[in-house]
Amino acid sequence: MSLTLLAAAATQAPQPIYWVELGLRNGIDLGFFTLRYYSLAYLAGIILGYWHLGRMIKGPGAPMAQRHADDLFFYCTIGIILGGRLGYATFYTGGSSDIPSLWLHPAELVKLWHGGMSFHGGLIGVLLALAWVSWRNRLDFLRVADYIAVCVPFGMLFGRLANFVNGELWGRVVSGPLPWAMVFPDAGPLPRHPSQLYEAGLEGLAMIVVMLVLFWKTRARHRPGLLVGVFTAGIASARFTVEFFREPDEQLQHFAQATGLSMGQWLTMPLILLGLVLVARALARPVVPTRRPIEIT
Template sequence: MLIHPQFSPIAVKIGPLAVHWYGLTYLVAFVLFLLLANLQTRREPFASRGWSGRDVEDLLFFGVLGVVLGGRLGYVLFYKPGYYLAHPLDIPAVWQGGMSFHGGLLGVSLAMIIFARLRRRRVFDVSDLVAPCVPLGLASGRIGNFINGELWGRFADPALPWGMVFPQSGSPLPRHPSQLYQFGLEGVTLFVILWWFGRKPRPLGQVTAAFLMGYGAFRFTAEYFREPDSFLGPLALGLSMGQWLCVPMVVSGALLWRWSARQARA
């Protein structure tokens, strides 16, 4: 049985200025996106469609806004609407925690639509370039969750070699290190699949569809090992909020895959 190392959430402190590990993981995610997206622009079909490094930088700007605004509003609406309705001034207080991946996904989707219209590109041309560049950024975020000792897993069999006690949970019993499960599944594994799948030109929208289905399936699975939010608990059918939010992702991904295949045949 392992004990969470209880890392300090502050990576660097210079006088009154403190840089938190979680903030650094966001920075790493954005840098990884720049590197991977620039590699994407050099391979087909993006190279022949006139993508440039400047496009990637502008797309990152739109994406950052989508992640921050969408992630925060998603948390407010999906997880604690009653609380924030009563305390609307707390909505901008992102330093208190509370971001939603699914809200961030909606925010980024809106950002890509705006970017596509401004640049007169097809939306799925943009999303197909972006999709393989996202999972490693998500993996970085899960490392931040692990360092902070938050979003811990459900109780594990004491015999599990990697079962871990998270003192922040208030329990001396071992739990699944679900942050690391998500790091491996929706982060590293999904990246490998999408990067391999996108190595050759695919029908428009198909890489995006693979991301939606892949992330939805991996996150749905990982949620069985992650402790549900205490203020929500299990919802209908015993599923968590994260699992229910993954259902429309998988369904929309499957529908997009079918549409993409039909367009390719046509």
């Protein structure tokens, strides 16, 4: 190819989008305090999920009453925050990472404004909250988990959009022309995948559509474990896929290179298997009659 053709091809190549030119900010400056969009995203996801859960339990055969939903709202919020932070300290600091273990610096664990939340840790926190509320109120844990699973993708959507607004957790450097490639601040001059938007689309929007259709348009809610199984396998598969485009956490670059997969991908594989087992188990059993939750006074 001649130099003229090469020059013409270079001029026709799509120019990357510069994140700094989008006019995005990471929060609302109140003067004495900056209200972070990431915090607002968590709040919006929890409130929307709570509202939708309230609609769901009004239908026939719901496994819980409104007061149980109120308890879940409280304990799941604690589980998300504590589980997410402790999960980050466990999976993403210390060991082969370049960040000292947060377990050795307990004071740092409470500094949420410094960032660092683990999806898998938050998931464990939510499961513990579900187990506690279900046990205390004699509720069917699996059916309660089914209802909660329908609401979780709302928070995933808002959270990933907040990551994009913050200009954090960017993707890998693109290997070819990509019209939506972006140059993020603090990520060098090379265009990258906006993987936050990929996650928002797959873990958030796509899972919202799938879960709402299954709940409102099918009898999936009457097969214990089916909804939570679809959610677990679906969101883990989405995360596994997006990790191919997402830049591994800086402190775990060596881990990803040594193992061939990122920490996020290793952590999602057991979830995919668990989700498939739950789906197979639910489909192998007949639809069960529902009963009203036991009210403890």
